Amino acid sequence: MTATQFDFAPLLPAGLPAPAAKWTGLAKYSFVGGNNDPDQVPxxxxxxxxxxxxxxxxxxxxxxxxxxxxxxxxxxxxxxxxxxxxxxxxxxxxxxxxxxxxxxxxxxxxxxxxxxxxxxxxxxxxxxxxxxxxxxxxxxxxxxxxxxxxxxxxxxxxxxxxxxxxxxxxxxxxxxxxxxxxxxxxxxxxxxxxxxxxxxxxxxxxxxxxxxxxxxxxxxxxxxxxxxxxxxxxxxxxxxxxxxxxxxxxxxxxxxxxxxxxxxxxxxxxxxxxxxxxxxxxxxxxxxFAEHVPKLTRGLRAKLDTLMEALNEQFGTSAEFEDPKGGIFLWVKLPDHVDTLKLYQAALAAGVAINPGPEWSTDKAYAGSRLRLCFASPSHEQIREGVALLAEVCRREFGVPARIANVEKQVRA
Amino acid sequence: MTATQFDFAPLLPAGLPAPAAKWTGLAKYSFVGGNNDPDQVPxxxxxxxxxxxxxxxxxxxxxxxxxxxxxxxxxxxxxxxxxxxxxxxxxxxxxxxxxxxxxxxxxxxxxxxxxxxxxxxxxxxxxxxxxxxxxxxxxxxxxxxxxxxxxxxxxxxxxxxxxxxxxxxxxxxxxxxxxxxxxxxxxxxxxxxxxxxxxxxxxxxxxxxxxxxxxxxxxxxxxxxxxxxxxxxxxxxxxxxxxxxxxxxxxxxxxxxxxxxxxxxxxxxxxxxxxxxxxxxxxxxxxxFAEHVPKLTRGLRAKLDTLMEALNEQFGTSAEFEDPKGGIFLWVKLPDHVDTLKLYQAALAAGVAINPGPEWSTDKAYAGSRLRLCFASPSHEQIREGVALLAEVCRREFGVPARIANVEKQVRA
Missing domain, CATH: 3.40.640.10 (Type I PLP-dependent aspartate aminotransferase-like (Major domain))
Structure with a gap:
């Protein structure tokens, strides 16, 4: 009894991007997108x-x-x-x-x-x-x-x-x-x-x-x-x-x-x-505006500190980055053999969303072992838990970071 | 001492629309655009x-x-x-x-x-x-x-x-x-x-x-x-x-x-x-929503009545239109020799903005003596004054409507 469904496909021009997938919600640990700190919305x-x-x-x-x-x-x-x-x-x-x-x-x-x-x-x-x-x-x-x-x-x-x-x-x-x-x-x-x-x-x-x-x-x-x-x-x-x-x-x-x-x-x-x-x-x-922004940036700076600390603890020397002078993201270099496009998939399956480097660069090889982590949106706790989970996934998939980093953390704790 | 100004012109691709003119404000009597009744914004x-x-x-x-x-x-x-x-x-x-x-x-x-x-x-x-x-x-x-x-x-x-x-x-x-x-x-x-x-x-x-x-x-x-x-x-x-x-x-x-x-x-x-x-x-x-809309449409209908009345008074039989069942605009036919693109220019100079028919049609000849009048935004008084002014401009430029319409109005008043 159902009528033949109208077929739009023959009408679509060449070169359209792939259809969007249905949205399935934000990742539990989301380090992507220019999202901001919910507690800092005035x-x-x-x-x-x-x-x-x-x-x-x-x-x-x-x-x-x-x-x-x-x-x-x-x-x-x-x-x-x-x-x-x-x-x-x-x-x-x-x-x-x-x-x-x-x-x-x-x-x-x-x-x-x-x-x-x-x-x-x-x-x-x-x-x-x-x-x-x-x-x-x-x-x-x-x-x-x-x-x-x-x-x-x-x-x-x-x-x-x-x-x-x-x-x-x-x-x-x-x-x-x-x-x-x-x-x-x-x-x-x-x-x-x-x-x-x-x-x-x-x-x-x-x-x-x-x-x-x-x-x-x-x-x-x-x-x-x-x-x-x-x-x-x-x-x-x-x-x-x-x-x-x-x-x-x-x-x-x-x-x-x-x-x-x-x-x-x-x-x-x-x-x-x-x-x-x-x-x-x-x-x-x-x-x-002039009074809001310094308050906002102090909060962002504190989250960045948490992120850098978590990376140091969880990844040790496997994660390299500069200490940014501002912003909401950190550009991180992992060891050369880590393919962040693959890491992205595996991490997402585990509930951690990251931006793989090749999507943020014209030099896909240079950026292949890099990733972008946005730190404004997740809470301090989510940052620590998310980075720990990311390290676990990375270790499983690429053998780095070595377990030593975690042991060191436990020793310090 | 002024540096040579950077010239963007050689960089512009073919087929760009003409540059926008600086905005000079709304016309005193504005019958254009899908603007709504300010008194009806909830x-x-x-x-x-x-x-x-x-x-x-x-x-x-x-x-x-x-x-x-x-x-x-x-x-x-x-x-x-x-x-x-x-x-x-x-x-x-x-x-x-x-x-x-x-x-x-x-x-x-x-x-x-x-x-x-x-x-x-x-x-x-x-x-x-x-x-x-x-x-x-x-x-x-x-x-x-x-x-x-x-x-x-x-x-x-x-x-x-x-x-x-x-x-x-x-x-x-x-x-x-x-x-x-x-x-x-x-x-x-x-x-x-x-x-x-x-x-x-x-x-x-x-x-x-x-x-x-x-x-x-x-x-x-x-x-x-x-x-x-x-x-x-x-x-x-x-x-x-x-x-x-x-x-x-x-x-x-x-x-x-x-x-x-x-x-x-x-x-x-x-x-x-x-x-x-x-x-x-x-x-x-x-x-x-369900209670707001009927209130809104009652107000719009009243403005439409004012517009149709004003057109009848000022243009007499020179303006032809149907009584619409809804909306915010009236599609008006003037005598064949009226060129609404020219009327538009002359009316605008006098403070009355209208939409000339040819801009709203694929058949420029058919629409040449037609115009669109939006009635939601102007007040009842502005509608009456604007239509009177439009009739005056139209008479000056195209000889219609004949003066009789105005006389009739005075007789009735």
């Missing part, structure tokens, strides 16, 4: 803000873009001009800012404005998975530049730019996360930023500066943004409230010269980003 | 809802997708299953629903899942401008099917499908707004829906059902959704809270069989739609 402050702003301006929700037009809620843009000036040295006006639905929409808009299939872009060799995936889907040639403890290496960048120029190729942009790089957590010092801007100008290649983690620096001090340092205006700067307030509020922003911002705005055909989230952020952040 | 109800939900679940904002995964806030999907069952006859579960950032993201996801450059789609001849613009940008061949007072004409659809089949072309979908069609405000009766489903099945072309105005029917009664009537599952159904609650909350939804929903979900790489807006909608709508 719930009471957000409640106060939303009451005030809805009572004052709730009726404006009847209009797309509120009374602020397509660039986003004006009080939020006004807050950003002050914040960006104070923290990142950026001089801009509300008209230079486009509010977007999370910095992921910023990535999409920048890409849609500048890229065609077959174009070339330069990115950091180890970088945000979502950036790599987007570029791969767009059919763009990706040139990855290796990093050191100060971020993207300028010698390698210059070599790449010269090599491309020799082949008549002008890359469409240089994508960098200069302030708390994802996943390496490096912060590019001001001197190297100057070098980067010089190369950008010299080769006529704009810089795409992703500053979405820049608020999370332990000592609260960061170098000026590339956007602030650029005299020629060849920088597109993006940021987000996901890491500083709450990721589920999908609010990010783009700062760029009008010549290019107006192109992105023309492509933002979504009738505006969510207004209530913009309103509550503006109302909360204007008085509270 | 501000107090939303405040109550946001307090309750943030106090109970605010900490979950620390996690992308809250605790609900990538398909959206589960309580909102649960509300939708009940609402869709009651209002549209749709039997579905929360797993069949994907929450999106307004129904515009639904359009983008459906298009990205099914369309390639050069494909063919069938749409209603007069239809939503945003749908036409998207298809044009995607390089898709658009076949427009004329409408009558019952919506899309089935004789014309059958002819188009047969003609395309004769050329070996299978259109990717039939896009329809069957319930309060935009801009004609027609409601397709159940019998014609049955015919449409039969043609869809016969030709193997899925139906893309846009039900975003379907809540705004004066008598509260609507035919079952095509999705509900389809036995074969060849329908993708989308809807929105923009018209029923508030457009600046960017929350819409897709209901579709998992075979195609899983493809759209794989393309939704935005880390979830805004969570706070989903939370407040679920909290508000679950107890209040």
């Amino acid at each position: 719930v009471e402050g957000l409640i106060g803000a939303v009451n005030a702003v809805l009572r004052r301006e709730g009726q404006t929700l009847a209009t797309y873009g509120l009374a602020s037009g397509p660039q986003g809620y004006r009080p939020l843009r006004e807050f950003l001009t002050k914040k960006l000036k104070r923290d990142a040295g950026i001089d801009c006006t509300a008209d230079d800012i486009l509010i977007v639905s999370g910095s992921l929409q910023a990535l999409d808009l920048v890409n849609a404005t500048l890229l065609s299939r077959g174009d070339t872009v330069i990115i950091e060799q180890d970088t945000y998975q979502g950036a790599i995936n987007r570029l791969t889907r767009l059919g763009v040639n990706i040139v990855g530049i290796p990093l050191d403890d100060q971020g993207m290496r300028m010698d390698a960048l210059e070599k790449a730019l010269a090599g491309l120029k020799g082949k008549g190729i002008t890359p469409k942009y240089i994508y960098t996360i200069p302030t708390v790089q994802n996943p390496t957590a490096t912060i590019m010092p001001e001197s190297r930023r100057t070098e980067l801007l010089k190369l950008s100008q010299q080769y006529g290649v704009p810089i795409f500066e992703d500053d979405c983690y820049a608020d999370l620096v332990w000592d609260g001090k960061r170098p000026p943004a590339l956007y602030a340092m650029s005299k020629a205006g060849g920088v597109i700067h993006i940021g987000s409230f996901s890491k500083s307030i709450a990721p589920a509020l999908r609010v990010g922003f783009i700062v760029a010269p009008w010549a290019i911002l107006s192109r992105m705005l023309a492509l933002k055909t979504d009738a505006g980003s969510g207004a209530l989230e913009q309103m509550v952020l503006a109302e909360y952040c204007t008085p509270h | 501000v107090e109800g939303l405040i109550g809802a946001v307090n309750a939900v943030l106090r109970r679940e605010g900490q979950t904002l620390a996690t992308y997708g809250l605790a609900s995964g990538p398909q959206g806030y589960r309580p909102l999907r649960e509300f939708l299953t009940k609402k869709l069952k009651r209002d549209a006859g749709i039997d579905c579960t929360a797993d069949d629903i994907l929450i999106v950032s307004g129904s515009l993201q639904a359009l983008d996801l459906v298009n990205a899942t099914l369309l390639s450059r050069g494909d063919t789609v069938i749409i209603e001849q007069d239809t939503y401008q945003g749908a036409i613009n998207r298809l044009t940008r995607l390089g898709v061949n658009i076949v427009g099917i004329p409408l009558d007072d019952q919506g899309m004409r089935m004789d014309a659809l059958e002819k188009a499908l047969a003609g395309l089949k004769g050329k070996g072309i299978t259109p990717k979908y039939i896009y329809t707004i069957p319930t309060v069609q935009n801009p004609t405000a027609t409601i397709m009766p159940e019998s014609r829906r049955t015919e449409l489903l039969k043609l869809s099945q016969q030709y193997g072309v899925p139906i893309f059902e846009d039900d975003c105005y379907a809540d705004l029917v004066w008598d509260g009664k609507r035919p079952p959704a095509l999705y509900a009537m389809s036995k074969a599952g060849g329908v993708i159904h989308i809807g929105s809270f923009s018209k029923s609650i508030a457009p600046a909350l960017r929350v819409g939804f897709i209901v579709a069989p998992w075979a195609i929903l899983s493809r759209m979900l794989a393309l939704k790489t935005d880390a979830g739609s805004g969570a706070l807006e989903q939370m407040v909608l679920a909290e508000y709508c679950t107890p209040h």
Whole structure:
């Protein structure tokens, strides 16, 4: 009696990504995703803000873009001009800012404005998975530049730019996360930023500066943004409230010269980003942002300490990492023979979610024994238990870490 | 001393839309956009809802997708299953629903899942401008099917499908707004829906059902959704809270069989739609939606009456229109020699914003003397004043309406 089911398959174009799997919930020990610390969401402050702003301006929700037009809620843009000036040295006006639905929409808009299939872009060799995936889907040639403890290496960048120029190729942009790089957590010092801007100008290649983690620096001090340092205006700067307030509020922003911002705005055909989230952020952040962030980063730093301690205890010398100056993730090197793509599968089966290195790098071999661990979301206890379980799985699958680490821990305890 | 400004122009790919103009504010008399009645935003109800939900679940904002995964806030999907069952006859579960950032993201996801450059789609001849613009940008061949007072004409659809089949072309979908069609405000009766489903099945072309105005029917009664009537599952159904609650909350939804929903979900790489807006909608709508909507539609109906009265008074027989059964817009025919693209420019200069017909139709000649007037957002007074001003501009530019209409009005007064 059932009718023949309609078959969509013959209608699907080539090149679609694989269908999504049904969601089965978060792993018990989740070290993935840019999730934040639930205890640090300023719930009471957000409640106060939303009451005030809805009572004052709730009726404006009847209009797309509120009374602020397509660039986003004006009080939020006004807050950003002050914040960006104070923290990142950026001089801009509300008209230079486009509010977007999370910095992921910023990535999409920048890409849609500048890229065609077959174009070339330069990115950091180890970088945000979502950036790599987007570029791969767009059919763009990706040139990855290796990093050191100060971020993207300028010698390698210059070599790449010269090599491309020799082949008549002008890359469409240089994508960098200069302030708390994802996943390496490096912060590019001001001197190297100057070098980067010089190369950008010299080769006529704009810089795409992703500053979405820049608020999370332990000592609260960061170098000026590339956007602030650029005299020629060849920088597109993006940021987000996901890491500083709450990721589920999908609010990010783009700062760029009008010549290019107006192109992105023309492509933002979504009738505006969510207004209530913009309103509550503006109302909360204007008085509270500067006091909230140091409290947040102290909590994150404490979780990072727990994570590094747990890794030292459980993995001993098998896990190598630097002590990051900020952020929510640790980039960990395991012994060369550990394949983190395989470790990822085995760990997930045991209830531990990690980001395998190859998904966060253009150099799959280099990143093959590396992994990214996000520490903001799990509790201190979950961090300790999760790392212990990860070590157990890794030992079972790859023979490292040796049991000695655990014994040492017991001796110390 | 100023450095040479970086020039983005050589980097822009071909085919970008024109840059956006700087926003200069809403027109004094604005009859455009899907804006709603500011007095009908349930501000107090939303405040109550946001307090309750943030106090109970605010900490979950620390996690992308809250605790609900990538398909959206589960309580909102649960509300939708009940609402869709009651209002549209749709039997579905929360797993069949994907929450999106307004129904515009639904359009983008459906298009990205099914369309390639050069494909063919069938749409209603007069239809939503945003749908036409998207298809044009995607390089898709658009076949427009004329409408009558019952919506899309089935004789014309059958002819188009047969003609395309004769050329070996299978259109990717039939896009329809069957319930309060935009801009004609027609409601397709159940019998014609049955015919449409039969043609869809016969030709193997899925139906893309846009039900975003379907809540705004004066008598509260609507035919079952095509999705509900389809036995074969060849329908993708989308809807929105923009018209029923508030457009600046960017929350819409897709209901579709998992075979195609899983493809759209794989393309939704935005880390979830805004969570706070989903939370407040679920909290508000679950107890209040059914009582809010009739109140809203009574207010809209009253504004429509004011608009039709004002048009009769100011334009007399020069303005022809049907009395719509729901919605927020009126599709108006002026005398043949009136060019509404020119009228649009002149009216805007005088402070009156209208939607010129050619932007809302695939048949530019047919729609050349037509316009769309949205009546939800302006006050009764603004509607009367705006229509009087529009008549004045139209008379100046095109010699119609004749002055008699005004005189008649004075005599009656």
